[in-house]
């Protein structure tokens with residue numbers, strides 16, 4: 373059968389230092405959505421990778437006294453390892469130093485040249501190496517004797533050199549038309565407004581090549597120019613689909629992308645430059661760009677230069693990957709900035725995972741072991757209370773699909789954990805331990821209903837805490853092909869014949 377397709381990407385990361393929480397956050401968001409869409413029956417292509425060219429990387433390698441390519445190889449490997457540590461389900465990992473990417477960038481460049489959107493001139497203005505971005509005079513302020521960008525706070529330097537320009541100015545009107553006719557192209561809406569305001573002021577042509585350094589992809593037919601690292605980097609989304617081979621299966625199946633997940637600091641590149649390049653090259657535009665907020669620590673952006681970093685790898689070693697994934701998605705409303713702290717992480721692990729979902733599974737499975745030969749009982753009659761418990765979740769499926777499609781991940785998680793809370797309450801109120809003595813049939817229907825509910829909650833938790841939710845589904849012998857959204861609304865699917873698998877404590881409480 374021809375499955376519906378879904379293409380989702382993370383930003384590709386600068387391998388200029390080791391990965392931090394901000395990187396982990398972008399990647400986990402994309403992974404949760406990728407996993408959910410697979411559960412919904414889509415064939416998903418999920419891409420991540422590293423952005424390895426440009427002056428920022430070249431200088432970082434020089435600082436470390438390393439050959440630039442070797443420096444990139446080492447750090448890119450760290451990001452690749454991170455995909456394993458974060459349990460990402462990415463289908464591909466692209467590096468901009470790969471041949472397939474060169475081919476793709478060169479082709480895009482030639483298309484832009486051919487359409488008449490590129491011309492040679494001289495660039496005079498401010499450049500931030502840290503952001504790899506050009507800034508206008510009115511975007512610069514002076515602080516402690518240095519010029520910095522108002523937007524990012526990073527240092528800028530004056531650049532004057534021959535440069536190719538992309539005629540960005542001529543695309544402003546068509547960009548505004550596109551934002552207007554596709555109100556969900558940039559989300560959340562506040563980010564869309566920001567971009568619209570910026571474009572309405574008019575756009576200047578964009579310098580898209582540099583001559584003062586060498587680490588990058590040379591301009592075809594004028595090798596002293598290096599293609600601007602953002603034009604290079606953005607093209608990764610196409611390179612991974614075998615572009616310029618537009619007849620390849622990957623390209624035909626997955627372009628245009630359904631969703632680019634990015635941080636709000638790189639909105640301008642994705643929401644203005646990228647669609648303008650694509651329009652000029654006569655290629656379809658991605659369907660959505662979602663700009664998430666920042667992970668803050670002590671109300672400030674977590675970053676190397678501020679020294680307020682919570683290291684994701686330390687946290688995973690101490691608390692577990694599912695715990696970190698759950699916490700980041702639950703705690704931060706996607707789109708807004710969110711403060712994270714160890715204290716809140718611990719509270720979240722204890723309240724939601726250990727005392728709520730973990731405890732629900734633990735107590736139900738122990739009860740079955742003690743009282744029902746470690747099997748799920750058979751039953752045919754359900755009371756209104758039983759039906760009320762299971763049907764609430766079932767009736768919510770369309771709403772849950774919608775929450776994921778609107779990238780409302782923390783509302784989604786709150787809903788799912790509420791089903792678990794309700795299930796604990798139902799277990800207490802139904803008192804199966806008393807029914808054991810008075811009404812065994814009724815006890816059976818209570819137990820059946822609650823295990824069905826555990827199954828469905830676990831399916832809904834698979835995208836967020838895949839390791840733990842899969843373990844629970846293993847315990848109750850749910851087959852791999854049943855671990856999909858469409859199974860939730862099927863009735864009487866539980867396996868009565870097989871004994872439950874071995875139960876281990878999933879979420880240890882933390883002090």
Ligand code: MSP
Pocket residue numbers: 382383384385386393394395397398423605606608633634635636637638665666667668673674675
């Ligand atoms: N290389 C570019 C992206 C190119 S995409 C074609 C880049 N790389 S980055 O490594 O600096 O950042 C990658 C992502 O991490 C961005 O989406 C950025 O927003 C995110 N984060 C970095 N620090 C962050 C926080 N403190 N909080 C949340 N995310 C932030 O930009």
